[in-house]
Amino acid sequence: MNFKSIIPIKEVSIKELFSFKMSFSNVTMAMITLGLVALFTAGAITYFIEGHHAYNVTREHPWGLIIGMYVFFVVSSTGLCIMSSIGHVFGVKEFEIIGKRAILGAILTICTGFLVIALEIGHPVRMVIYNILTPGFTSAIWWMGTLYGLYLCFIIFEFIFLIRNDHKWSKIFGLGGLLVGIAAHSNLGAVFGFLIARPIANGVFFPIYFILSAMITGSYLLFLMYGFRYKMNFPKEVEDMLVKLAKILGLLLAILMFFEIWRMLTSIYGGVPGRAEIAKHILMSPNFLVGEVLLGMLIPFIIILVSKGKNIKGLVWASILGMVGIFFMRYDLVHDTQLMPLQLLKIREYQLPPSLVEYFPSFAEIAISIGGIGVCLLVYYFAEKFFNLDYDK
Amino acid sequence: MARYAMALDYKNCINCKACETACKEENGVLLGAQNHRIWVGTKEIEGEFPLLNISSSNFLPSQCQQCSNAPCQEVCPTNATYYDEHGVVRVDSDKCILCSYCMTACPYDARYVDDRTNTVDKCNFCSDTRIARGEITTACQATCPTKVRIFGDLDDPNSEISEVLRTREHFSLKSYLGTDPKLFYLT
Numbered sequence: 198m199n200f201k202s203i204i205p206i207k208e209v210s211i212k213e214l215f216s217f218k219m220s221f222s223n224v225t226m227a228m229i230t231l232g233l234v235a236l237f238t239a240g241a242i243t244y245f246i247e248g249h250h251a252y253n254v255t256r257e258h259p260w261g262l263i264i265g266m267y268v269f270f271v272v273s274s275t276g277l278c279i280m281s282s283i284g285h286v287f288g289v290k291e292f293e294i295i296g297k298r299a300i301l302g303a304i305l306t307i308c309t310g311f312l313v314i315a316l317e318i319g320h321p322v323r324m325v326i327y328n329i330l331t332p333g334f335t336s337a338i339w340w341m342g343t344l345y346g347l348y349l350c351f352i353i354f355e356f357i358f359l360i361r362n363d364h365k366w367s368k369i370f371g372l373g374g375l376l377v378g379i380a381a382h383s384n385l386g387a388v389f390g391f392l393i394a395r396p397i398a399n400g401v402f403f404p405i406y407f408i409l410s411a412m413i414t415g416s417y418l419l420f421l422m423y424g425f426r427y428k429m430n431f432p433k434e435v436e437d438m439l440v441k442l443a444k445i446l447g448l449l450l451a452i453l454m455f456f457e458i459w460r461m462l463t464s465i466y467g468g469v470p471g472r473a474e475i476a477k478h479i480l481m482s483p484n485f486l487v488g489e490v491l492l493g494m495l496i497p498f499i500i501i502l503v504s505k506g507k508n509i510k511g512l513v514w515a516s517i518l519g520m521v522g523i524f525f526m527r528y529d530l531v532h533d534t535q536l537m538p539l540q541l542l543k544i545r546e547y548q549l550p551p552s553l554v555e556y557f558p559s560f561a562e563i564a565i566s567i568g569g570i571g572v573c574l575l576v577y578y579f580a581e582k583f584f585n586l587d588y589d590k
Numbered sequence: 591m592a593r594y595a596m597a598l599d600y601k602n603c604i605n606c607k608a609c610e611t612a613c614k615e616e617n618g619v620l621l622g623a624q625n626h627r628i629w630v631g632t633k634e635i636e637g638e639f640p641l642l643n644i645s646s647s648n649f650l651p652s653q654c655q656q657c658s659n660a661p662c663q664e665v666c667p668t669n670a671t672y673y674d675e676h677g678v679v680r681v682d683s684d685k686c687i688l689c690s691y692c693m694t695a696c697p698y699d700a701r702y703v704d705d706r707t708n709t710v711d712k713c714n715f716c717s718d719t720r721i722a723r724g725e726i727t728t729a730c731q732a733t734c735p736t737k738v739r740i741f742g743d744l745d746d747p748n749s750e751i752s753e754v755l756r757t758r759e760h761f762s763l764k765s766y767l768g769t770d771p772k773l774f775y776l777t
Contacts, residue, residue, distance in 0.1 A: 319688020
C-alpha cells in the first residue's frame with residue numbers, strides 16, 4: 198500500500214508544475230501571488246531579525262493587524278467549510294459540486310492563518326506544549342486553538358475521502374468538521390466577547406456574528422474561486438449553483454446588516470461609558486463606513502438585489518470588494534476593541550490625559566498579513582495541480 | 591497562608607516616584623516608558639489660572655490590582671497566570687506564550703511585555719524577590735516617604751492593613767467589573 202493508493206494524487210513533473218496557460222488573468226494572478234509571497238518573506242525576515250519590536254503593538258494596543266489577519270483567514274476557512282457542507286453533508290444537490298474545492302480552500306486558509314499567528318505570538322512551540330500540559334479551560338483562546346486543531350484533522354480527512362469519492366465517510370467527517378468548526382469559530386468570537394474590560398466587545402454578539410460573517414466570507418470566496426476557475430464562462434451546473442449561492446448570500450447579507458444595526462443601537466443607547474463613545478467613533482470611521490458597510494455589504498447586496506442573484510459575473514467582481522470589506526471587518530474588530538484607554542489618568546510628565554488609543558501597523562505587520570494571502574494563493578496553485586478539484590459525476 | 595493586599599492612602603502621595611524607582615531596582619525591571627509594573631497617575635488641577643481648585647489635584651498610585659477574580663487568570667490559555675499560595679496573581683514566565691490575551695483582558699492596563707524573557711510581566715507584590723527572602727514588605731512600600739502604602743495580610747486581624755480597612759472608608763478601582771481587587775484606596 199503506497200501513499201497514492203490512500204490519497205489519489207496526480208503525477209506532475211516539475212515542468213508541468215510551473216507551466217500554465219499564459220492568459221492575461223493567469224499571468225496577472227501569478228505576478229500578484231509572487232509579489233505577495235516576496236512581501237511575506239520580507240516581513241518574516243524582519244520579524245526574525247527584530248523580534249516583536251518589528252511590530253507596532255504596544256502595552257495599550259497589544260493586538261495588532263496580524264491578529265486581525267489570523268481571524269480573517271480562519272473566518273475564510275470556517276466559511277468555506279460551512280458552505281461546502283450544504284452540498285455533501287446536508288445533501289443539497291446543486292451544491293455537491295463545490296465540495297472538494299471548498300474543503301481544500303478551508304484547509305489552506307486555516308493553515309495560512311496558523312502560519313500568520315505563529316509569527317505573532319511570542320512562543321508558538323511552547324504554546325503547543327503547555328496547551329496540553331496545563332490547559333486553561335476558562336480561556337476562550339484555549340478552546341479556540343484546541344478545537345481548531347481538531348477541526349483541521351476533520352477537514353483533512355474529509356478532503357481525503359472526497360477525492361477518493363467515498364461519500365459515506367466524507368459525509369461523516371464533514372459533519373464532524375462542521376460541528377467542531379462552528380464550535381471553534383464561535384469560541385474565536387468569544388475571545389473578544391469575554392473581554393469584560395472592553396465593553397464594546399463584551400457580550401454574546403461576537404460568537405454569533407462570527408458564524409454569520411464566516412458564511413458570507415465563504416460565499417465570496419466561492420465566487421472568486423469559481424470565477425477564476427472558469428474565467429467567467431461557467432458551465433450550466435456551476436452557474437445554477439452560483440445563482441443559488443447568490444440568493445443565499447443576499448439573505449446572509451441582509452441578516453448581517455440587521456445584526457450590525459442592532460449592535461450599534463445597543464452600543465450607543467443609554468450612553469454606557471467606554472461603549473457608547475467607541476460605537477460613535479466606529480460609526481464615523483471610514484474603515485467602517487467605506488470598508489465594512491460599502492465594500493463588505495452594500496455593493497454585493499445591491500448587485501444581488503438588482504439582478505435577483507443572476508448577475509454572476511458582477512458578483513465575482515463584487516466578491517473582491519466583499520473580501521476587502523471582510524478584511525476591514527476583521528481589522529476593525531481587533532482595533533476597535535482596544536480603542537478605549539484603560540489608564541484613567543496621565544502617568545508621565547508632559548503627557549496629555551489618556552485619549553483614544555492610536556495604532557497603525559508597521560511594515561513587518563503589513564507584509565506578513567497581506568503577504569499571507571500570497572502564500573495561500575501559491576499553495577492553492579500547487580494543490581490544483583496535484584488534485585482533481587472538479588466535480589466528477 | 592497569608593492573603594496579601596495593599597491599602598493606599600493616596601491623598602498622601604507627593605508623586606516623588608520613589609516607589610517606581612524602587613520597584614524597578616528591586617525586580618530588575620528594564621528601563622523604558624512601556625516597562626513599568628507600578629505607576630502614579632496625575633489628576634489635572636481643575637479650573638483656570640488663577641482660579642484653581644487646589645483640592646482637585648491629587649495623585650493616584652496604581653499597579654496590578656491583585657484581583658481575587660482576575661480576568662487575566664481566567665483568559666490565560668496555558669495557566670501561565672495563576673494565584674500563588676498567598677493569593678497573589680503571578681505569571682510563570684516558563685509557560686507564558688505571549689499571546690497577549692491577558693493584556694487585552696486586564697481592565698487596569700497592569701501588564702506589559704518584559705524584553706528579558708519575551709513574556710508578560712506585572713507587579714507580583716515582590717513575591718519572587720523580597721517576600722521570597724522572608725521579608726514582609728514590598729519595595730514600593732518600604733521606600734515610600736509619606737507612607738502611602740500599607741502592605742499586609744488580610745487574614746490577620748491584627749495586621750495594620752486589616753486595622754486600617756476596618757476603621758477607614760475605602761474604595762477599589764472599577765469595582766463594577768466584579769474583579770474584586772486587593773488594592774484598596776483609602777479616603
